Amino acid sequence: MENISIYRISYCAVDKVHDRVFAFIAQNTLNGTLECHAYLCSKRKEAQAVALTVAQAFGVAFELWQVTREGKPSTPCGRPVQRRHDNMRVLK
Numbered sequence: 001m002e003n004i005s006i007y008r009i010s011y012c013a014v015d016k017v018h019d020r021v022f023a024f025i026a027q028n029t030l031n032g033t034l035e036c037h038a039y040l041c042s043k044r045k046e047a048q049a050v051a052l053t054v055a056q057a058f059g060v061a062f063e064l065w066q067v068t069r070e071g072k073p074s075t076p077c078g079r080p081v082q083r084r085h086d087n088m089r090v091l092k
Contacts, residue, residue: 006054010026011024014048020040021038021047022051024036
């Protein structure tokens with residue numbers, strides 16, 4: 001298992017066709033490229049649980065990032081945040 005910062009993950013989901021596959025997109029720390037990481041779980045419910053856990057961690061990390069911006073919600077490039085309740089979804 002790799003150690004990837006939640007701040008480098010841009011998307012995660014359970015594959016619609018292969019429902020035991022959990023995957024996420026993350027930015028490579030060395031060259032900045034986007035990479036897809038996919039893992040085959042033993043059960044569909046396990047893949048869904050992992051995706052939900054990563055999505056929740058993403059939400060918490062985003063909220064912490066906002067707090068560190070001294071109450072000024074904006075993205076790293078300075079644009080205002082468009083707040084969405086479901087930052088990441090588990091696809092069924």
